[in-house]
Amino acid sequence: MEEYENMTVAELKELLRGAKLPVSGKKSELIARLIESNDSSEEVAEEVDIEDVEMHEEDDDTFDDDDEEFFDEEWDQIHTARQKPVLDDVTKANLSIRAAQMKKQPKFRRQEWYRYYRLARTGWRKPKGMQSKQRLNMKYRTPMVRVGYGKIAAVRGLHPSGFEDILVNQPSDLDGLDPERQAIRIGAGVGNRKRAHIHDRADDLGLRVLNRRKIDRKGDLK
Template sequence: MNNMDYKSMTVSELKDLLRDRGLKLGGKKAELIERLSQSDGDAPVKEGEMEELDKQDDLVTEEFDMQDSDEFDEDFFEDDWDDEEEHKSRQKPILDDLTKQDLALRKSQRSSMPKFRRQEWYRYYRLARTGWRKPKGYQSKQRLNMKYRTPMVRVGHRKVASVRGLHPSGFEEILVNTPDQLDNLDPEKQAVRIGAGVGNRKRTVIHNRADQLGLRVLNRRRIQRKGDLR
């Protein structure tokens, strides 16, 4: 087989030939062709052809080297897949057209809503971390609605009443602290949010019970099972 036949072959095919002949597999495409040519007794590859083959070899991904290398372990990635759970699509709420329109309207309104910051939030870091407080001072520039101060909370900033309090997905959030509270919930309209004070043991029971009932857990977390927590 001459050099022109080797040029038309892929890196994977070239390495198959090298493997059959017991030759070294590493290197770029030009080096593989030169190694095969020397094995056949043909003339070595010229420098111009070598540069052209190097450019072609740069376009080849590293995936070929991993698949065809003798040192590559096929079971390298299998252990990682065994530890991960099979992907399951999240439960979606069943909404009517009017509710979907109201959710889209609320989303657009929220994007244009200003940030309500506490008075002098820029001066004291502790005020920037806290929530909204209505200014009470008689000469408060924020209370007097000065333009260079942040806006105040007003009733006009409220959202659509029909979807007020709903999760962005459209679910009605139900706070749950025990597995018994999952009973009598509607999986088509209601979703579960587990309390922050619930431990991993009880949280695991709530996860399993919610999966049995087809309920979506909004704040589901991965729990590392160790010790007697299995």
């Protein structure tokens, strides 16, 4: 029970997917589901023959000390699996189409971006000069933004992972969101105190935070 409490929602959902169990619900529901599956698996394990147990003991003899060092707890903290959305086949196909379109899209650069460094760092601006070679579509200039470069409309606005990107500024904004389809992005003006509350609330509801940051919880932030 304590092991599950210390795990994140994403890690709990990975265990549920491995056991072929539903991954929807709050963190407490996920933990209860895992405990029920463990109890049922223990009942099945008691019915295993003695011969199978002896075979496993022989296999354990070949376990080296190097393997013990490999399965260290520090190794598990290197990478944490990110939460994935539950998508239908049509949405997955549309996302792959959009990814292919993104690869073919050229870089839209401002006029004379190669001459002035400040222009290369800023976003797109449409050229408006009467004699602008970029506006006149000369081949030796970069292309302009046009409607034809638009992506597939069915998944427009979705995060690359497939989640619907929801902007939140307070913990109450998380109520009513679907953790299987929606992920949250915390506003840039939110302070660390409220941001920490949003992180905790999102973990309880099983929501993924797209722009999660490390917060050093000292003093009043604990």
